[in-house]
Amino acid sequence: MEENRKLPHPAPTPNLPPNTKPERADLPKYSMIDRRGTGSAGRPINLLTNHFKVSVNVPDAVFYQYSVSFTSEERRDVEGKGIGRKLMDKLYQTYSSELAGKKFAYDGEKTLYTVGPLPQNKLVLTVVLEDSFAKRESENLGGGESSTKRSKRSFQSRTFKVEISYAAKVPLKSILLGLKGKDKDNSAQDALRVLDIALRQTAAKRGCLLVRQSFFHDDSRYFTDVGEGVTGVKGFHASFCPTQGGLSLNMDVSTTMILKPGAVIEFLLAKKMLKNLRIKTSHRHMEYKIVGLSEKPCNQQFFPLKLRNGKGPGGEEQTVDVTVSDYFVERHGIVLTNSADLPCLDVGKGNRPNYLPLELCSLVSLQRYTKALSSMQRASLVEKSRQKPPERMRTLVDALRNYRYDEDPVLAECGISIEKQLTQIKGRVLESPKLKVGNSDDCIPRNGRWNYNQRTLLQPFHIKCWVIVNFSARCDMSHLSHEFIDCSRKKGVQIERPKLLIKEDSQLQRESPVRRVDRMVEQIEKFRDFHQLDLILCVLAERKNSDIYGPWKKKCLSDLGVATQCISPYKINDQCLTNLLLKVNSKLGGINSLLAIEYSSSVPIIKNTPTMILGMDVSHGSPGQSDMPSIAAVVGSRHWPLISRYRASVRTQSPKMEMIDALFKPLADGKDDGIMQELLLDFYRSSTGRKPTQIIIFRDGVSESQFNQVLNIELEQIVKAYQNLGETSIPKFTVIVAQKNHHTKLFQANSPENVPPGTVVDSMIVHPRNYDFYMCAQAGMIGTSRPAHYHVLIDEIGFSADGVQNLVHSLCYAYQRSTTAISIVAPIYYAHLAAKQMSQFVKFEDLSETSSQQESTASAPPVPELPRLHKNVRSSMFFC
Template sequence: MYENDKNNKQVDGMGVRRKVIDKLQEIYASELTNVNFAYDGDKSLFTIGALPHVKNVYTVVVEDASSAKVATSMTPGENKSPGGSDMKRMKRPFQVRIFKVELSFAGTVPMDSIARVIRGQESDNYEKAIQVLDIILRQNSAKKGCLLVRQSFFDNSLSNSIDLHGGIKGLQGYHSSFRLTQSGLSLNVDVSTTTIVRPGPVIDFLLSNQDIKDIRRINWGKAKDVLKSLRIKTTHTNAEFKIFDLSEKSCSEQTFLWKKRNGNSSDAVEITVYEYFKQHWHIELKQSAHLPCLNVGKPKRSNYLPIELCYLVSLQRYKKALTVLQRSSLVEKSRKNPSKRKSDLSSALKCSNYNSDAMLRRCGILIASEFAQVDGRILRAPTLKAGNDQDLIARNGRWNFNNKKLIDPKQVNRWAAVNFSTRWNVQDLVQGLIRCGEMKGIKIESAHTIFEENLQMRDLPGTPENRVDNMMNQIHQRLPGRPTFLLCVLPVRKNCDIYGPWKRKCLVESGIVTQCMAPEYGRTKLDDQYLTNLLLKINAKLGGLNPQLQIERNRAIPLVSRNPTIIFGMDVSHSVAKKSNIPSVAAVVGSLGWPLISRYRASVCTQSPKLEMIDSLFKLEGGKDNGLIRELLLDFYSSTKRQKPEQIIIFRDGVGEGQFNQVLNIELDQMVKACKFLDDSWFPRFTVIVAQKNHHTRFFVPKGPRDDNVTNVPAGTVVDTGICHPRNYDFYMCAHAGMIGTTRPTHYHVLHDEIGFSPDDLQELVHSLSYVYQKSTSAISVVAPVYYAHLAAAQVRQFVRFDDMSEAASSASGTPSPLPELPRLHENVRSSMFFC
């Protein structure tokens, strides 16, 4: 599809392309035998049955008001525009845009491939068939004016919006997609949330976004970044444009050539934007005379508009990174209890009215009005062991250490406390920690010193690194030797700029185990529960164990306790910023001390931005393997008294179904090479499992006879029938108890299993691994190795300020800059659970 101008340029903008196809269908209805289209908004168009081959290229004329530049004259004082300018309402002629649409036959998608897969037969086309059905759902919502975000749809209902401040709103909609299950073709519907810019005057948005009240304080560098590609309408013409850039000069200084008509001729005169609007539109700019203009033109043809005459249109996604407070607010305000969630989904399904969609009907699809009912099982919580061989009994996925000691407590000696905050009495904190530690079996010596930051350091200009360096210099000067542990009190809980530099200084440069904490708003006293949670983290970092699985201790884990087994957790952390040159961080954790499955260490490295597959598991450089796996395998070998793992279990997080083959072909292949490089005669057995949290399947349990009165499923719920894939090996598990909102199960996909687990044994192992998270007294939603990998990547990412990198970091030739290497942890802490 291209616009029929002298450049024959491809049409940009999904909304414009959809409008053109709708017009094509209307104009050529009889010629195309009134066939229905399913259009994806890009280059794929599907029909049921073949189109008549009358011709391949169609001309489509679309009326377009946004490009009109002619208006009647106006007299000041007659009428006011929405933006406050005095003007007449103008009658503007529609201009037309002419498009050429070429339709060419690409192939057929047999829809009966879906039925074949459901019957358990092989089919190469069923994924494409499902994609076509999802495109029909998208088209259904697009015609209703919804904002489309992949398979999620959002309308402009104010009741569904959440104010996140900063000119940003959270918008609640719904997800809708088809899935193949053992019960047949299913429609997966769930609540979904996205962020949008608040519609209204551009100036108001910028003031709110930068949290200022004076337009003279606007940071125009940030404004340019946040406004680029947003759509605006003008108050004087109601025309719609996309923002390309900001002008370098203000409205009163920025000039352009104006073709001013003199009778039948026109003369080009140079004029400022300010004077042009004053002379031609009779609008005297008040706010934006000394502000930059919005450039809504093209790279080689600028078109300037004063900011005060522009307002942001509705339903525009905000794609920048949210602040910590905005993200927390979005999560908190988006939560829905199970009954509310189920009610909202029923309403969304009713409003969608999919059963009236002509294409779905032609495909023979009718959506049932009720939710699917499936059978589930509740696994019994594993027994945990505390010190003195005492049992920890988990009820609904939770337990406590009241009157219990840790199973493997470590002594805390040669330590000190550091205070970057003025809100806590650190002496009381230290005494409370020593007292609570004694109750839990941890012998904590008196702190050698409490280091209080000089108040002047907080007020002096400088970086967080300066504050950290100053504090560390005090520690080295006043302590007789290197401490084994430092307790650090930070000034704020969220997004503290000291955290990253402090962790780097301790873990990379000094090799000191450290635990950070921060004052909680409104908390004036630290109770035993808070102190116990703090001790769990400290003990794990120092090499201790808090609880332990009874079956782990008794060597009774099926298959795992019988043969030396290492368990890997793998994850990749991507920057939330949209800059293309910020590297991703890959992390792999591996278990230590078989037959234990509760102690881990991590290897972390950078890789290409947004790359999901980990490409450095095996990395041959100069005849040596410098990959992530090698160190983990060697540490396992040392911790098991020189035993190589005969079995390797891999839990992979963060990959979609379309990447499963890559996990096997790229990542598993690298692991096999890493093992072979260490010992050419070593052939361990592998089991590969993907853990997915980012999906839209939810479970509800009826409270009573009324269907709409539902609650969360209990901890330990497993569903492996009805809604699972008809051919692949997968299951859903809610190991944890959902206390707030609606529980989200983890979807486990077993991609490869050479070890030979039975379904029951594997599910019990996954369930047990949700109970070995050392910093918690509750089961977690995903196996601990995956969570540890996520934490390790997130923490090490803060050692380097990746998000401060700019697009300018690329070389002038356009080639990307080399990936910055992450600093290597000090050998004293390299094998510790520093991420706990």
Template sequence: MTDLKTEALPPPPPEIPLNFVRAKAPVPNRVPMARRGFGSKGQKISIVTNHFNVKLSSTSDNFYQYSVALSYEDGNPVEAKGVGRGVLDEVQKLYGSDLDGKGFAYDGEKTMFTVGPLPGTKFEFPVVLENSSSNRIIRGGSPSEGESTKRSRRPPQSKSYTVKISYATKIPIQAIFDALRGHESEQFHEAVRVLDVLLRQHAAKQGCLLVRQCFFHNDPKLSISIGGGVVGCRGFHSSFRATQGGLSLNMDVSTTMIVRPGKVVDFLLENQNVRNIRDIDWVKAKRMLKNLRIKTSPSTIEHKIIGLSEKSCREQKFTMKQRGGGSPSEPIEITVFEYYAKFRGYILGESQHFPCLDVGKPKRPVYIPLELCELISLQRYTKSLSNLQRASLVEKSRQKPQDRMRALTDALNRSDYNSDPLIKSTGITISTTFNQLEGRVLEPPKLKFGSGGDLFPRGGRWNFNNKTLVDPSKINCWAVVNFSARCDINGLIRNLLRATQAKGMNVSEPYTVIEENHQARRNPAPVRVDMMFGAIKEQLPGPPSFLLCILPERKNSDIYGPWKRKCLAEFGIVTQCVAPTRINDQYVTNLLLKINSKMGGINSLLAVEQSNLIPLVSKIPTVIFGMDVSHGSPGRSDVPSIAAVVSSRQWPLISRYRASVRAQSARVEMIDGLFQPVSADKDEGMIRELLEDFYLSTPRLKPQHIIIFRDGVSESQFSQVLNIEFEQIMQACKYLDDTWDPKFMIIVAQKTHHTKFFQPNSDANVPPGTIIDNKVCNPKNNDFYLCAQNGPIGTTRPTHYHVLLDQIGFSPDDLQELVHSLSYVYQRSTTAISVVAPICYAHLAAAQMSQFVKFDDMSDAASSHSGGAGSSAAGFTQLPKLHDRVSSSMFFC
């Protein structure tokens, strides 16, 4: 792409060093912009939200933070989790007078807070805590009857601790009032953290499971079974927010996964989907049970499982010391089965033939038969869910708006925060009624089709009945490949050809249908793909322009990744994968929309886009970026994250995009590959690649406006977006042409928040196009909420947009209209989507590249440019280069 460099973007002056290191450049200190005004367009609508007013007394005392250090009596620090709350409760009981009777909020780890100061700056208290869950049993025995007969004369085991409390800092309550006036500071976040800790401690006293800022009651009515012995436990999220309407408590429904409490045997049967204990895979069982806690029958003492016995109860022996008469006799070896029969008078049932649970220590096992063990409640299940479990969770977690409102009201009343003396001492009062506010419903944008005239979507939806595509593509040489799927292929082809003709596409009959050899099914997926391409070369006269691939399984077929890689990286063939279960008109239309977009066509346009009437976009060359990062599964630090940036092309269109993708360090959210100079005239970053594409896809124009939509970052990372990512983007622009000075806009879109909106006295969601930029928004920063989508199921989740920078000068109405319109240009759908299309495309591109690449066999020699390439700062092997024929296509659509 030399035209861009030589004709319009000259290289930088020679004094720029060859080994340019951007880390040496001073890091600027940009902050999010302040709000410039409010929107006024749209029909006004009354709304309530799940924010609850918090009144704070202006005479409230300051918060004081203290460090807490726990150690055993030998001086070693306490590292076990869950010990601190019990120890600190004992401190309050025994030494309350030494602390002036003050209550404190303890975070469960190393920090506590008080309202007003303690009488000193350093304290040290000895505490003895009974260890109710200790293994006070004979080795190999059970904590039931044997405990009373053998150890009745021994006192309960206990542990001694030393608690050191020392003053850390003062947190002024005034910081909250300052934040409500738009002067947010780090002290505000610390003050709000104190309030959050107060609520967590209150929930802990009620016996809740705490997961960050969520809490879960032990209530079977709030549980949903999703199979495999896993239960979705419904609970509630709570956090304090500074808003234009004052301080508010944001409460929302939350769900965490727990193991089903009850008999261990029942859990294993359900977890492994078997009917009989004889069919249990004990290797899997050991992995699944490790670190779970049980109680034994008939005792209620708790234990942690460390593993399983190597042999069955009948065969597993242990050494037991006996006491008879006045002196101990020689130790004896006895099996677990014999021990229970002889010393407990209990004959084990079927579990005698299977392993015991080991609840001791690595060198001192304690064996308990399975049939005597029950899993205790509220134990988190942290392993990955299967596809079926995920689908079940999504389906069963849905709540209609009024059901969610009732659940939140019940949770707030049940929590009864205003009765907590420590919370009352802070001077705060929490309302129990939903905040009311005013929203606006924006008109849907008019859409343009190939024929049939314009159309205004209704309820966030539209269809292609009696309409053709705006820019239909042409497909000549193509074929169908079938990986052993049972499907009416001839019927699918007939329906597809009929639909393409009706929508204006020129698609010929497929050259052939290539069936997988039945003997190939047993091979690994990459081998099956290679064999299929061997058949394609044999049966087709030349390279096809398109392949329709029928997969045998829906969702995560192991063939999908190798197939996509082969098509897109090696051969440059556009492909569409399907796994149809029921073929109808809507299915075929949706399939057609994807194929047309991938082949370079456009399905529909905004009317204002076609007539060049988008304010500040249509008249001035403008490029729109969408940026996102896709991470591997939780805990997989060996799998790189995938960063993707998509950009609009062929200005003045804003409906056509291409993508650039890079691998980078695992779990890193900031995008590293935006600007990667390797010499004075060579930058291998994503922004350069996309700007060159914009320049070549328009008649040799450089964008004067650059609008950036960023997904996946939290409010604490806004400064990094402004000062690190934005800096890279500007350097990439200057690297291409140091006289070029475009104007920028940066908008962050957030979906992972807990604000919801409801129509009072209605079980329907808020209408599509509902926008809120008042009362519940930030007191100073430029943000707004938008519900662009139709929410027919469950409760609509709005997207929270934060405008971090606007050098272009959009009015609030023009910006909100643009964001709303970008929810209607998603080419593979006939509905408005919940977040702007560029972000959805970036997410799709990152997800697809991560799926069709196996990182352990990436080529070190892969090129670092084009739509799917790149090296990361962490030294990962690189993503393969997309073939030139597909690199600028919407392959991700």
């Protein structure tokens, strides 16, 4: 079947000619649905949650919104960020009577809110800030004004004009309307934003680092050193949210990364980065920003020093050249012991350097570190920041009582009061779905887990022709082969002995990763049965982040068309080998297990109607890599009525773009090169010539503000792709967004353990109107479990509340790579894996360096495309 032919009907209809393709007006318009009742399946369970009930005792209060702008005495506009809070604090101290004593909630930039109006709609006020800029320049070791002039004033005054202009009214009662589900225009969000700004302002006045709705104290008790000059700091997330049970404050433990405070020398040895960091000096106790390093060490770096009262010939001031080391000995009595032979820090401005010795400087605390953590740093952070449920609950209650949010002046004026204990709610625990394994045996998971002890795989693949290659890892390939064969045969897999065992020449370790891969492939291709290979088992020296992994996967999957499994065996035991086998069998087309209802073709709603399930995810570059292309991945189910078999389609798109733009990609000849065409045709071929008349979409990684874009941009593309294949009817859609990046936690009311797997909550803490629910499908073995938050945007298929929750729960047991229920539905997990694996096909770091060297132009450089998969593996679960 050709790639771009239409999706066949029993009675084929021709493709629509280009001039009759459906326009936007012909497409259905989708809008979010309201909640359709609650579920009843499962046993009841009493729970606690980290939502604290909020009472609003002055519901008629009205917030007045004002725009704020700053102008310096040089008549330059000043951005509020950084200096805004200082200016507004000074303004309130100076003009309290002109503001009628009104307390305000200021967002730190260009907006403030008051309860009730200010005396005038527009105020222009002058604020004088005394800052220590002049005092800083008195330490200018690169030249400048005479010390005599500087000593006359230790502070420099700067004058600003602050303009406050009325913008809008935000009634507090809109929140109460929202709680009743009557807030159709979402105006309640504006009022909630004011309350959240008040929380942030309270934290800012306490000297906290603010990161969105989280705040972090400069307290070493909350610091966790993760190595390489980076420290994790524990803080708290706090935000107001509307729920069925009323307004609540959602509070959770949060963590962000900062540069390790302390001696600059120690940090430099660990991180080798200093530019733009803030430091403070031990001899003057002043703060500076680093702009660079001196060219020479302190004992060789000269600068011109104007002597005090030093008069040369003709009465002119005398200037002498001295080294930084000598200056500190003579002027401050400080002998440099650790940094005399090291470069100085330059903290000057423009062309006026100002040198400071490293040993007298320490890093200011709470400076964010926004780059990606290494594997070791991430593992260290996870290990050190885990909290069992009782500890987390105690931490949150103590923090809420200590911070006394409802004493904030703005919140107090609204009559906001917050309860000081966790909210009690009701939940349900769904029964674990039954699985089918080999010999049609039943497998009943216990506590979200099962195993293959004394069991076999449901549909094992016969591995006839395979090889093992070893990229310089310490591994006995003969032993690995023997143990893998033994484990596989016990699990029902017919597997022959490997045809080749190839170990890399040790001299090649100095070569580039691409060269090493090419040399290995050259050896494999000499094998006479090379074109019959089922599998290449690849042994790598590094467990994670191997430079070989990306080039190797690209070579095998894109060029050779052979399934490959990488392994870095630090120990070889039955569990390790079983996990390896599960991945291999899935990649080769076998099935490890099926849901019992899936095995008997009795999945409700799906069993009689061809139904396709999609998992959609977009993966972005690591923090600090803003120009990395984003990777959009979509997996689609195949072999209907199964819901455990998937194929992936992956594309690049513009950096940081969340909406997938290649679902429908029309070409000049009228054909479609988009993601959905691949998946629709594959569904037809693998499902006995049936086309999907129902499509269930699971979308990951989007926020509430992007829900309408999912419906108006992504769903519209899917409809267009379907119609472009000659289809006149449109499938019924159910669209469900899954979120893991939220702050709601669930706790058992009468147990110190995590909530049991299958716990679902669809009342009290859910949205007052929208259709959402929380589910914790996994067994939390370490730390505190985080439930997934599911939002049903549309449901044309017509699931009941129990129906959609049971489908979601079942799909958490359909993940072929493991023997545990996972925290989010398998299609989303597969999409994430596909995006992650294919992103390593291309060294985007090289592309980034190239683009950064180019001069900026009006049009952005084209986004590089990923290599397409070889036809032999295109329909496989290569991402398992």
